[in-house]
Amino acid sequence: MISKKIAILLAAYNGGDSISDQIDTILSQDVDNVEVYISLDLSVDDSFDICTSYVRQHESLKLLLYGERFGGAGKNFYRLLKDVDLTKYDYIAFSDQDDIWPETKLSKAIEKLQQYDCYSANVTAFWEDGREALIDKAQPQREWDFLFEAAGPGCTYVFKREVAIQFKSWLLERYDKIGEDISLHDWLLYAFARSHGYRWFIDPESMMYYRQHANNQVGTNNSFAAANRRLKLIKSKWYRNQSTKIAEHLELQHLPVFKYGLSKGYLGNLYLLCHIIKIRRRLRDRVALSFALLFNLF
CATH class of the missing domain: 3.90.550.10 (Spore Coat Polysaccharide Biosynthesis Protein SpsA; Chain A)
Structure with missing residues (x-):
């Protein structure tokens, strides 16, 4: 015990x-x-x-x-x-x-x-x-x-x-x-x-x-309905807002992922896309996020 x-x-x-x-x-x-x-x-x-x-x-x-x-x-x-x-x-x-x-x-x-x-x-x-x-x-x-x-x-x-x-x-x-x-x-x-x-x-x-x-x-996220729900959150910029807010509260604005990524709009998306290997653990999630970044959904 x-x-x-x-x-x-x-x-x-x-x-x-x-x-x-x-x-x-x-x-x-x-x-x-x-x-x-x-x-x-x-x-x-x-x-x-x-x-x-x-x-x-x-x-x-x-x-x-x-x-x-x-x-x-x-x-x-x-x-x-x-x-x-x-x-x-x-x-x-x-x-x-x-x-x-x-x-x-x-x-x-x-x-x-x-x-x-x-x-x-x-x-x-x-x-x-x-x-x-x-x-x-x-x-x-x-x-x-x-x-x-x-x-x-x-x-x-x-x-x-x-x-x-x-x-x-x-x-x-x-x-x-x-x-x-x-x-x-x-x-x-x-x-x-x-x-x-x-x-x-x-x-x-x-x-x-x-x-x-x-x-x-x-x-x-193992159903169409759940995936659709998450896609709506991504398109509404909820995920990006949460990522940004967490970085700001933790005073991580000096990190390249924030300085050149989260804070830079679509140009930031391209930076995040180039560094996708560093920001999500699972391959499937990296592919999905890459799509969202490329088409400005994130």
Whole structure:
């Protein structure tokens, strides 16, 4: 049994149909000294009653003050990072409300964190109709990939206390602005960690079942509808805006990828196209982004 203290930050919203399954798999982890902090966005289902019931039964579960409307997973996780005392823990993990964790999820991550500072993993997406698909994010990391993608689903992230404390300190200095500018907490944390020299391991083994449904904020890209949804985000310049905002908040304007790429409109697109190998990990994603850059869709 691992004796180090672990904090799990669980963001939830209208999760009544699945949050019990998620909490049960957390409670079944083969590690001890785990405490779970739940931040529940103002919901219209029975999520609050379910969470309250679990908290009454398990001393290791804590429900943060309820009643605030965050409007997105990012702001909810920022709230967790702000309000939870992370200094008491050796490791911090993110959790969504509706996934299925194998009992070795945390122990495998902590084993890898003896050599690295941050951990994420591949996941197996699953649908209610029984379909499953591996979501492979474990390609070799690239020089600037952190400005263009996350390290995989944030619900696989586990990281050391030092990273958590440094990220929290940085976040609190610009808390309101970050909440308005950066939608995806997992992408932001990956960018922060990589740009600050922390070592990140992306596990090629699938370490979680990642539930897919209409309410996923991003979800997998293994369907025409999902691909079309992402294409619309690209065409609206949402992705470019997020990349740019992350670079600006991290004060990375000196990097060539920002100076000659993100800040230069279509000419910048041509620069990014010439350096596409440095900005996305997966070949398929590099091809798709190249197309978007060439036709000024990014």
